[in-house]
Amino acid sequence: MSTDHFFIELHRHSEAKLKILDNYLVPWMRKITMGSFGAERALVIDGFAGAGSYGNSDGSSIRLIKHAIDFCEQADANNRKRPQLLILLIEGNEENYQELLKNIYRVTSLDLSEEKGYIPIPDYPSIQISCRFGKFDEVLKSRLDNLGTRETLIPSFCFIDPFGFKDTPFEIIKRYLKNEKSEILLNFIYEETNRFITAKNEKVKAHMQRHLGLDDIDSVQEMVKGKSATERKQLIVDLYSRQLLDNTNVKHILSFEIKKDGRTKLILFYGTKSMEGLKVMKKAMWKVDDTGLYMFDDRKDPNQIEFQFTKELNDNALLDDLCDILTDSLSGKILSINEVEEFVLTQTIYPLENFCKKVLKKIENKDGFHNVTNKNGKRNRGTFPPGTVMHFK
Incomplete structure (x- = not known):
């Protein structure tokens, strides 16, 4: 499926998830490298890095890089040692990948076209970037395989924002989350999942089973049969939440619903083992929607997604x-x-x-x-x- 049109302009429902990423990332970096974890290094992964730009706004990959630079500048301003940050960008569309390389060069002066390892940014050598062309699950599996005798990754955060449910098999997410200090912010493609969860085509059923981490989709198809839209959504959200909680070391799950034209488009799942991470992400989500529903609806006041600190409560x-x-x-x-x-x-x-x-x-x-x-x-x-x-x- 061509995704070229998606990167021409950033739509408001997509901006909501990027605002949550913006609100969370620097506090996460601070928590990992300066807080109770006290880690020497941290890893940030963008599993579907895209082209790096929507034309009218930076995409997630360029935002990650800019946030890392901002954090280093904060460290300089406070006379602290610059944190060691690794950024892994993965993109599986050739045209998007080539555009991403150009955007990385524009922001950092790094030419990554021939490099496969982590390369330091010239003015910020404590930040190192690796940009890989390939499928998210295959590249991440390769990186996890290369851990060798090491048992776990360094503290890491993975942003997973696919175009379809077949691109995010549960098995690779499960394997990644086995690492002790790993977190995810996953764009669960609810609209497509809901549409195809009852499909009878065997190929589609196989993709759905991999997506949800199930051996057999038939029982789930029977479970959602005849349910209202609200009941069906709750069943699917509960199912995926249980999969994360039962099959990984994740202890806390937050979900954030994003609507477009009144219909549920996406559901973001945040998974962490850390109480501090839960605290920071709740605050990040509340900045995007302070109704307490953890729901973004593009029919509401456009000002709802403007970046702002937690509002003084009037209600x-x-x-x-x-x-x-x-x-x-x-x-x-x-x-x-x-x-x-x-x-x-x-x-x-x-x-x-x-x-x-x-x-x-x-x-x-x-x-x-x-x-x-x-x-x-x-x-x-x-x-x-x-x-x-x-x-x-």
């Missing part, structure tokens, strides 16, 4: 909702601030910023605790510093 209904969730779910429990934050992070739709401590203050003002103490000393009412312990009524 008290969201705070009231989280307040009800905590008081109902945690009634009678004695929990530390860390345990409450973990509950909000893993069991609710809300990110921590602008929500958790505001809601705890609201609960305290409503006399919703038997008592609140701080093992590190005194605390001011309405504040919840480290060491705070709450006994919920």
Whole structure:
């Protein structure tokens, strides 16, 4: 299938997923190289790098490079050592690949046309880029095979944004996620998956089975039969989430629905083993849609996808909702601030910023605790510093 038309202009529903990538990547780099991981190096993979440009906007591959450069410049400004960043770009369309090489040269002055290994950017030698022509699963499999006696990749993040469901066999995603510090942001092609999941053609069924990581698609076809659009979508999302949780070391899954003309076009799946990663990605997704639904709909106000920091909350209904969730779910429990934050992070739709401590203050003002103490000393009412312990009524 030709994809040339796709790169002429960046459509708004595609911009939503790239905004999430923008919002997440630098905090991820900071978390890996300067945070608790303290890794010397980190790897970023773009599995479907495209041409690097949509004409009216940078594509994901060029954004990754620019984010890495920005991060190095932040390190310089703060007198920190530049992080060691490897960027692997994979593209399987020959025309797009050649255009990608030109765009990489435009941004970095790197000529990668004859190079297969990682080559440093002249002005930013701690950033090294490898650009490979080939199918995503084949190139990634080759890289994983080449680990040799090493058991795992360095800490890595893989952005997977295919054009069709047959390009992302679950087996390679499963193998990649076996690495201890690996994460994915996957564009799950929901529209095509939903259309062909009940196909009777054996070739299509085989592609679907590989896509979903199933030995047999017949039981799933029977399961979705007669279901409403909403029920069917929930079944498919739950199925893929379970596949990730049951077959990899991923501990946390976030999904983000992207609509076009009112129809579900894409569902982004984020998978991580890290609580900190979950925290950062929730914040990244909330910047694109702060309704709490984790849904982008291109029929809404165009300003919804403008980059902005987490908004000051105007709608008290969201705070009231989280307040009800905590008081109902945690009634009678004695929990530390860390345990409450973990509950909000893993069991609710809300990110921590602008929500958790505001809601705890609201609960305290409503006399919703038997008592609140701080093992590190005194605390001011309405504040919840480290060491705070709450006994919920």
